[in-house]
Amino acid sequence: MGLKPTCKEVHRLVSEGLDRDLSLVERWRMRLHLMVCDACGAFSKQMDLLRRAMQQLTIPDDAGQEPDEK
Numbered sequence: 001m002g003l004k005p006t007c008k009e010v011h012r013l014v015s016e017g018l019d020r021d022l023s024l025v026e027r028w029r030m031r032l033h034l035m036v037c038d039a040c041g042a043f044s045k046q047m048d049l050l051r052r053a054m055q056q057l058t059i060p061d062d063a064g065q066e067p068d069e070k
């Protein structure tokens with residue numbers, strides 16, 4: 001019983017995952033919970049979309065440039 005994180009803990013981990021790298025154990029607990037909890041799965045998906053959107057905002061616009069070949 002104690003091994004399973006609560007929804008509250010998973011929400012916290014998902015949020016913290018945006019700011020820092022989660023430990024292997026934290027990621028495992030989160031993933032296990034997401035497999036059995038639809039609500040947290042939806043929450044995690046939303047946060048993932050948000051993170052990707054934020055990353056795209058910070059990526060410099062270098063479209064059209066050829067990658068250097070060395």
Ligand SMILES: [Zn+2]
Nearest residue numbers: 007037039040
């Ligand atoms: Zn949950």
